[in-house]
Amino acid sequence: MCTKDCLCLYVCPTGATDTENSIIDVEKCIGCGDCADACPSGAISMVPFEYPPQQQKTDAVIGALKALLHSKSQQENIAAELPGKLAAAIEKSNHIMAEDIIREAGYMLPQSDNVQDFLRSLIDNKQAEGIPQKALVRLIELLCEDKEDVKMSENKTLENLMTAFTGEAEANRKYTAYARKAEKEGKLNAAKLFRVAADAETLHALKHFEVAGKIGSTADNLKDGINGETYEYKEMYPPFVKQAEAEGNKAAAMSFTFAMKAEEVHAGLYKDALENLDNTEEVFYYLCPVCGNIEKFQPEKCSICGVPGDKFIKY
Numbered sequence: 001m002c003t004k005d006c007l008c009l010y011v012c013p014t015g016a017t018d019t020e021n022s023i024i025d026v027e028k029c030i031g032c033g034d035c036a037d038a039c040p041s042g043a044i045s046m047v048p049f050e051y052p053p054q055q056q057k058t059d060a061v062i063g064a065l066k067a068l069l070h071s072k073s074q075q076e077n078i079a080a081e082l083p084g085k086l087a088a089a090i091e092k093s094n095h096i097m098a099e100d101i102i103r104e105a106g107y108m109l110p111q112s113d114n115v116q117d118f119l120r121s122l123i124d125n126k127q128a129e130g131i132p133q134k135a136l137v138r139l140i141e142l143l144c145e146d147k148e149d150v151k152m153s154e155n156k157t158l159e160n161l162m163t164a165f166t167g168e169a170e171a172n173r174k175y176t177a178y179a180r181k182a183e184k185e186g187k188l189n190a191a192k193l194f195r196v197a198a199d200a201e202t203l204h205a206l207k208h209f210e211v212a213g214k215i216g217s218t219a220d221n222l223k224d225g226i227n228g229e230t231y232e233y234k235e236m237y238p239p240f241v242k243q244a245e246a247e248g249n250k251a252a253a254m255s256f257t258f259a260m261k262a263e264e265v266h267a268g269l270y271k272d273a274l275e276n277l278d279n280t281e282e283v284f285y286y287l288c289p290v291c292g293n294i295e296k297f298q299p300e301k302c303s304i305c306g307v308p309g310d311k312f313i314k315y
Contacts, residue, residue, distance in 0.1 A: 002043040008035035032207065057106065065105040072098040116140055161212040168205035172198045222274040229267035233260045258291035261304045265293055286312040 008017040016028035017035050024035070024044075036044045057065075072094045079091035106114040119140050123133060179194035209215065216224070237260035244253035269285075286295045289312070291305040299309045 003041045005040055007038040007040065008044060011035060011038045032211075057104075062105050065101050069098055069101045069105065072101065116143060158212055161208045162214075165205050165208040165212065165214075168201045168208060172201040172205060175201065219274060219277060222270050222277070225270040226267050226274070229263045229270065233263040233267065237263070258305055262288075262292040262294070265304075269294060269296075285315040287315060288312055 011034045012018070013032065013034065014028040014030055016025040016030075018025075076091050076094035076098065079087045079094065119136050122131060123136050123140075175194045175198035179191045179198065182188070182191035182194060215221065237256050240256045241253055241260065244250075244256055283296060286298050286309075288294070288302045288305065288307055290307045291302060293302050293304045295303075295312070298312055298314070301308055302312075
């Protein structure tokens with residue numbers, strides 16, 4: 001499928017795709033998936049962290065597959081008793097077809113529930129002499145252990161990804177604030193460095209968030225946005241405002257209050273966008289540069305902080 005566009009060579013951050021035999025260097029590959037995303041012909045695919053479940057089949061289909069499996073096994077045994085190369089080929093052919101059939105019947109992955117149920121049936125039911133019962137028990141134990149180990153490892157990695165995402169996102173905001181300060185002081189080179197570093201941290205944060213599987217459909221993302229904004233203006237900010245006022249910290253109280261009111265507006269806008277998700281008519285948004293309020297029109301002044309409407313930024 002490779003069309004030799006070589007885009008994978010240019011996007012790979014580690015040089016893992018720069019090989020003469022077209023085989024990705026697994027020692028260098030970090031699994032970012034950039035090469036697969038860039039490939040125009042779909043010649044590169046990434047092995048998933050977790051294999052998708054097999055397609056569900058009805059009992060009738062599974063029954064037919066098992067009947068066919070029985071037939072192929074019989075044909076294999078018959079061919080095995082016959083002399084000649086043709087019989088050997090037929091024996092091998094039926095063996096291969098039988099393997100494919102049993103996998104399609106729901107036994108594709110060794111760690112699947114079907115496989116474990118089958119192994120347990122060999123233990124629970126009386127078998128012919130020579131079936132290694134102890135080995136079967138140990139195999140089931142190992143499969144269960146592997147499943148738990150993988151689950152624990154994935155959970156820890158997911159936790160690490162989200163911790164890294166939080167750190168990178170915080171660094172982006174921090175460096176952006178530093179850049180603004182540097183610009184006010186006339187330190188333009190320092191400001192430029194802070195801004196490019198902020199963009200770099202954004203790249204890291206977005207990749208961590210993507211790999212963690214936190215990006216859903218647009219509808220799901222809007223629902224998540226509604227939940228997040230609602231939590232902030234209903235539960236998070238009110239006690240913050242109260243505490244700041246109790247301590248006499250007016251600046252903090254105002255900052256919290258502006259954000260709290262703006263988050264309520266954001267939640268409403270997300271709800272509106274979700275309800276009109278299939279609407280193709282272009283919508284414009286106007287952002288207050290002081291409190292973060294967002295309007296769908298340019299107001300005379302901000303309803304939250306009072307900033308003149310001509311200061312709003314159009315999106």
